[in-house]
Amino acid sequence: MHVQEMISAHPDVKGQVNDAxxxxxxxxxxxxxxxxSCADACLGEQDANQLKQCIRLNLDCADVCFATGATGARRxxxxxxxxxxxxxxxxxxxxxxxxxxxxxxxRHEHCRVCAESCRRCEEACEGAVRTIGFRH
Amino acid sequence: MHVQEMISAHPDVKGQVNDAxxxxxxxxxxxxxxxxSCADACLGEQDANQLKQCIRLNLDCADVCFATGATGARRxxxxxxxxxxxxxxxxxxxxxxxxxxxxxxxRHEHCRVCAESCRRCEEACEGAVRTIGFRH
Amino acid sequence: MHVQEMISAHPDVKGQVNDAxxxxxxxxxxxxxxxxSCADACLGEQDANQLKQCIRLNLDCADVCFATGATGARRxxxxxxxxxxxxxxxxxxxxxxxxxxxxxxxRHEHCRVCAESCRRCEEACEGAVRTIGFRH
Amino acid sequence: MHVQEMISAHPDVKGQVNDAxxxxxxxxxxxxxxxxSCADACLGEQDANQLKQCIRLNLDCADVCFATGATGARRxxxxxxxxxxxxxxxxxxxxxxxxxxxxxxxRHEHCRVCAESCRRCEEACEGAVRTIGFRH
Numbered sequence: 204m205h206v207q208e209m210i211s212a213h214p215d216v217k218g219q220v221n222d223a224x225x226x227x228x229x230x231x232x233x234x235x236x237x238x239x240s241c242a243d244a245c246l247g248e249q250d251a252n253q254l255k256q257c258i259r260l261n262l263d264c265a266d267v268c269f270a271t272g273a274t275g276a277r278r279x280x281x282x283x284x285x286x287x288x289x290x291x292x293x294x295x296x297x298x299x300x301x302x303x304x305x306x307x308x309x310r311h312e313h314c315r316v317c318a319e320s321c322r323r324c325e326e327a328c329e330g331a332v333r334t335i336g337f338r339h
Numbered sequence: 340m341h342v343q344e345m346i347s348a349h350p351d352v353k354g355q356v357n358d359a360x361x362x363x364x365x366x367x368x369x370x371x372x373x374x375x376s377c378a379d380a381c382l383g384e385q386d387a388n389q390l391k392q393c394i395r396l397n398l399d400c401a402d403v404c405f406a407t408g409a410t411g412a413r414r415x416x417x418x419x420x421x422x423x424x425x426x427x428x429x430x431x432x433x434x435x436x437x438x439x440x441x442x443x444x445x446r447h448e449h450c451r452v453c454a455e456s457c458r459r460c461e462e463a464c465e466g467a468v469r470t471i472g473f474r475h
Numbered sequence: 476m477h478v479q480e481m482i483s484a485h486p487d488v489k490g491q492v493n494d495a496x497x498x499x500x501x502x503x504x505x506x507x508x509x510x511x512s513c514a515d516a517c518l519g520e521q522d523a524n525q526l527k528q529c530i531r532l533n534l535d536c537a538d539v540c541f542a543t544g545a546t547g548a549r550r551x552x553x554x555x556x557x558x559x560x561x562x563x564x565x566x567x568x569x570x571x572x573x574x575x576x577x578x579x580x581x582r583h584e585h586c587r588v589c590a591e592s593c594r595r596c597e598e599a600c601e602g603a604v605r606t607i608g609f610r611h
Numbered sequence: 612m613h614v615q616e617m618i619s620a621h622p623d624v625k626g627q628v629n630d631a632x633x634x635x636x637x638x639x640x641x642x643x644x645x646x647x648s649c650a651d652a653c654l655g656e657q658d659a660n661q662l663k664q665c666i667r668l669n670l671d672c673a674d675v676c677f678a679t680g681a682t683g684a685r686r687x688x689x690x691x692x693x694x695x696x697x698x699x700x701x702x703x704x705x706x707x708x709x710x711x712x713x714x715x716x717x718r719h720e721h722c723r724v725c726a727e728s729c730r731r732c733e734e735a736c737e738g739a740v741r742t743i744g745f746r747h
Contacts, residue, residue, distance in 0.1 A: 209652070209724055213652040232644060233613060244686070247527070251527070259518070262409075262413065269406070270403055277395055292427075348584035380551070391655070394654060412512050412515065452480050456477060542675055554668055557707055571693055
């Protein structure tokens with residue numbers, strides 16, 4: 204992805220790229236895509252009835268990750284209070300989805316890979332939150 | 340929209356519809372659409388340069404509203420910790436967008452209508468949060 | 476929803492609202508939401524294994540409907556070639572999803588309601604395409 | 612991104628990965644993200660009034676790319692008629708956005724990078740269409 208290259212080219216950024224936020228945005232898209240694919244692969248499994256909670260958490264996590272990636276990448280104007288709250292919510296979505304996927308990781312490779320994406324994204328969201336100022 | 344009708348027909352719901360959550364989901368889609376249209380209308384205005392912060396908050400609010408509508412409507416399995424956090428984040432997005440749109444409401448009808456959608460959605464998210472149990 | 480009110484307030488529209496397109500945008504959001512809810516309700520059914528194709532078409536149709544609603548509502552600048560192609564694609568998504576939901580409509584109320592939303596959206600997309608000029 | 616890894620792990624795929632489609636899905640997410648960032652960067656420019664058409668095409672292209680990535684990645688069940696139509700629509704969105712971004716590429720680095728993402732995605736969509744069977 205070209206997140207770093209695109210954000211570096213924003214007129215208000217001019218070299219002051221927030222590396223933690225950029226990594227977080229990349230992880231959000233990666234995790235969102237992994238979660239959509241995991242939901243689809245779980246649905247295709249013969250034991251799909253045992254994976255209903257996993258599918259649900261996958262779909263929720265994907266929705267939250269893509270919205271976090273989109274809001275986190277904007278540099279025109281500011282919306283720090285929202286980004287902070289969204290990053291915290293995204294870390295929750297990723298943690299809950301990872302916990303569920305990990306239960307199925309030994310049987311289903313897609314759950315194993317997805318759990319890793321979720322853990323990386325959870326950690327990246329937590330890392331990015333610490334870099335976002337917030338003034339009431 | 341058919342939110343009530345669709346959720347009532349879910350096999351795990353069977354008449355126990357959460358009216359506050361249903362209203363919230365409807366408001367999320369309405370607010371998300373209003374925000375996308377307001378961003379577009381602001382961009383089309385001759386004084387668009389004075390509306391850059393409004394466009395940014397509109398786009399952020401739309402992303403969060405649609406993700407909240409999608410995650411809030413799922414009834415298979417459960418994800419209450421996430422829904423709760425997402426509803427709180429959505430209330431923040433709506434409040435911040437409403438405050439900005441209200442500054443332009445006297446000059447731009449689209450900002451006036453959008454601010455009202457945001458305020459209704461903010462209130463509906465806060466009402467829905469109070470109905471969502473949350474056990475650590 | 477406030478589609479008509481928001482688009483009427485766009486600076487470039489000024490009373491020249493395309494009613495067929497506005498109805499189409501409203502149907503896209505309604506259909507997208509119905510499809511997300513139908514996918515979730517199908518997943519919750521005891522015979523979910525027989526509804527896998529329905530869930531897949533629901534999720535695809537939702538993705539296409541929301542993207543069509545978003546692109547169709549913009550009035551700043553122009554993108555008629557894309558809107559036209561997107562409306563045609565959305566009509567395909569709705570037709571295929573409706574055909575599948577109709578197979579389950581007698582057993583599952585959510586499939587019955589969703590099939591109706593899909594048919595209304597299919598028709599609205601086809602109606603809107605006829606109003607969009609297209610010059611190569 | 613983990614598109615290849617996730618799709619390879621789908622129970623119905625089992626090693627029969629369609630490389631052209633996988634590349635296309637990756638390009639869709641890359642292009643969608645680049646377009647969102649380009650819209651935001653254009654809005655932040657001092658000459659934003661001259662970039663309104665570019666912002667509009669960026670936002671449209673992002674909506675279409677993300678929907679194409681999501682629908683194209685599903686392997687449970689089938690929806691080939693829709694995927695084909697969506698890939699063709701996405702190629703249109705990318706071509707039109709690339710043509711506009713190329714006009715500003717010499718002045719704005721974000722438009723230059725975004726135009727390249729759009730051209731790669733356009734080409735990948737066209738390559739993927741040729742691999743999708745379609746039976747009426």
